[in-house]
Amino acid sequence: MALSSKAVSAPGKVLLAGGYLVLDREYTGLVFGLDARIHVHIQPLHTSSGVTLSEIIVRSPQFKYAIWEYGYRWTGPDGGMQVTHLRVSALQKLQTNPFVETALSYALSYISTVAGPAINPASITILADNDYYSHTATDKETSMDRFSSFGVPLSEAHKTGLGSSAALVTAFTAALLVHYLSEDQFSLSNDAGRSRLHNLAQAAHCAAQGKVGSGFDVASAVYGSCLYRRFSPSLLESHGEPGTSGFAAELKSLVEESDPSTKWDTEIVKSAVKVPNGLRLVMCDVDCGSKTPGMVKRLLAWRKDEPEEADRIWKQLQEKNEGLAAELVRLAETESHDCQQLRERITGIRALTREMSKCSGVPVEPESQTRLLDACSSVPGVVGGVAPGAGGFDAVALLIEDREEVISELSGLLERWNHDEQQGSEARVGRVRLLRVREDMEGVRAEDPAGYEGWLQ
Numbered sequence: 068m069a070l071s072s073k074a075v076s077a078p079g080k081v082l083l084a085g086g087y088l089v090l091d092r093e094y095t096g097l098v099f100g101l102d103a104r105i106h107v108h109i110q111p112l113h114t115s116s117g118v119t120l121s122e123i124i125v126r127s128p129q130f131k132y133a134i135w136e137y138g139y140r141w142t143g144p145d146g147g148m149q150v151t152h153l154r155v156s157a158l159q160k161l162q163t164n165p166f167v168e169t170a171l172s173y174a175l176s177y178i179s180t181v182a183g184p185a186i187n188p189a190s191i192t193i194l195a196d197n198d199y200y201s202h203t204a205t206d207k208e209t210s211m212d213r214f215s216s217f218g219v220p221l222s223e224a225h226k227t228g229l230g231s232s233a234a235l236v237t238a239f240t241a242a243l244l245v246h247y248l249s250e251d252q253f254s255l256s257n258d259a260g261r262s263r264l265h266n267l268a269q270a271a272h273c274a275a276q277g278k279v280g281s282g283f284d285v286a287s288a289v290y291g292s293c294l295y296r297r298f299s300p301s302l303l304e305s306h307g308e309p310g311t312s313g314f315a316a317e318l319k320s321l322v323e324e325s326d327p328s329t330k331w332d333t334e335i336v337k338s339a340v341k342v343p344n345g346l347r348l349v350m351c352d353v354d355c356g357s358k359t360p361g362m363v364k365r366l367l368a369w370r371k372d373e374p375e376e377a378d379r380i381w382k383q384l385q386e387k388n389e390g391l392a393a394e395l396v397r398l399a400e401t402e403s404h405d406c407q408q409l410r411e412r413i414t415g416i417r418a419l420t421r422e423m424s425k426c427s428g429v430p431v432e433p434e435s436q437t438r439l440l441d442a443c444s445s446v447p448g449v450v451g452g453v454a455p456g457a458g459g460f461d462a463v464a465l466l467i468e469d470r471e472e473v474i475s476e477l478s479g480l481l482e483r484w485n486h487d488e489q490q491g492s493e494a495r496v497g498r499v500r501l502l503r504v505r506e507d508m509e510g511v512r513a514e515d516p517a518g519y520e521g522w523l524q
């Protein structure tokens with residue numbers, strides 16, 4: 068049967084509440100999917116000469132030199148599919164893309180256990196919505212297009228922290244599954260399909276990252292906005308590497324949960340997360356504001372050293388985080404517009420976060436973000452905001468009334484803020500930019516493969 072072109076997209080994320088806590092199964096995280104998506108298009112690879120190449124070519128045409136060619140070889144029913152990165156030309160330096168390469172070898176290995184080892188060549192195109200990267204001067208003229216050309220290599224692009232690798236691995240894995248498997252074998256529109264995609268993408272993302280995080284980013288890329296309780300890390304700690312003995316069977320069991328020891332205990336509660344009518348999320352990117360290295364390590368070290376203090380703060384924070392989710396749901400269900408409670412709950416979370424910052428010495432809500440969040444929160448129509456995820460200097464997330472006037476008031480404030488910051492004498496944060504993203508309740512979805520004209524080869 069001839070394989071057809073397919074396209075899939077998956078959302079970026081923001082962890083509004085539950086940073087660090089969500090690393091522990093005792094606690095949960097309130098995560099929103101964002102309407103900035105990563106799209107992956109896949110089509111059969113045709114060669115003009117009619118020669119069949121055993122290759123999968125991956126391109127990310129918004130970036131310079133972003134082309135990766137892979138050979139693949141079945142190592143037998145035991146080891147699965149081994150993927151080799153090929154050099155495009157003898158002159159070009161080999162630019163690796165560990166997330167693409169790992170997702171490819173995991174997905175092809177799993178596919179070979181379901182549909183057999185005959186894998187046809189394919190051409191894959193990755194396209195990211197514009198807000199994943201800060202725009203540079205060179206892309207001004209194309210900034211109105213659905214996808215921008217960033218004019219730089221991927222390694223030089225300035226990320227805005229929306230979780231590109233998790234959305235990428237999820238959309239990329241899903242595109243391979245829908246392309247190579249029949250509807251009966253895999254479908255994005257049923258629970259079994261989504262859960263297999265989740266398990267496979269978590270495994271590949273962790274392997275590519277070289278660490279087992281909480282997985283909230285992959286979970287929201289698959290399921291969209293939700294209250295998230297992580298899986299037990301031990302699930303991903305014992306399987307081998309692609310190509311090694313036993314890998315394919317271990318992966319199949321992990322993906323399909325066919326053995327009691329590979330049952331996933333992730334909890335996704337979609338009904339616990341809502342955004343009331345008339346409100347929306349917005350994100351601000353702070354330029355030059357980088358992540359402080361080792362924040363997670365340092366915060367967890369504090370928890371280990373000061374268990375009583377940490378437990379007290381974490382228990383209170385968990386209660387407040389649950390309270391925030393419950394208030395959002397209550398407002399949505401009663402269609403009330405009284406945001407006083409919501410405002411207070413956000414303020415309560417921030418106060419505890421600052422206490423955690425002080426006790427641990429880790430800048431989860433550093434002083435500069437306190438000033439920025441306070442200034443934003445004083446704009447009429449802004450309910451409140453937080454330093455999301457791990458916190459630090461690089462972003463803030465705000466809940467605001469969904470009106471154009473609030474956005475323009477906020478933009479005005481940020482313009483003045485950026486101006487004043489540059490005049491200031493103290494060490495200050497970088498430029499703050501309002502991103503054009505908002506919450507998106509939906510997770511991964513099939514897209515029309517005909518919608519990417521001009522970007523495919």
Ligand SMILES: Nc1ncnc2c1ncn2[C@@H]1O[C@H](COP(=O)(O)OP(=O)(O)O)[C@@H](O)[C@H]1O
Pocket residue numbers: 127164165166167193194195221226228229230231232233235
């Ligand atoms: N548009 C893209 N095309 C190809 N690879 C991408 C793209 N976006 C992200 N990636 C992959 O994800 C990596 C970035 O992941 P990471 O540094 O973990 O950032 P994030 O915090 O945004 O997930 C890149 O180095 C690349 O391997």
Ligand SMILES: C[C@@](O)(CCOP(=O)(O)OP(=O)(O)O)CC(=O)O
Pocket residue numbers: 081082085086087088089090228229230280281282283284363455456457458
């Ligand atoms: C600390 C954390 O709980 C949350 C980190 O969230 P971020 O959104 O800050 O993460 P990045 O995608 O790495 O930018 C770690 C985790 O849950 O894995």
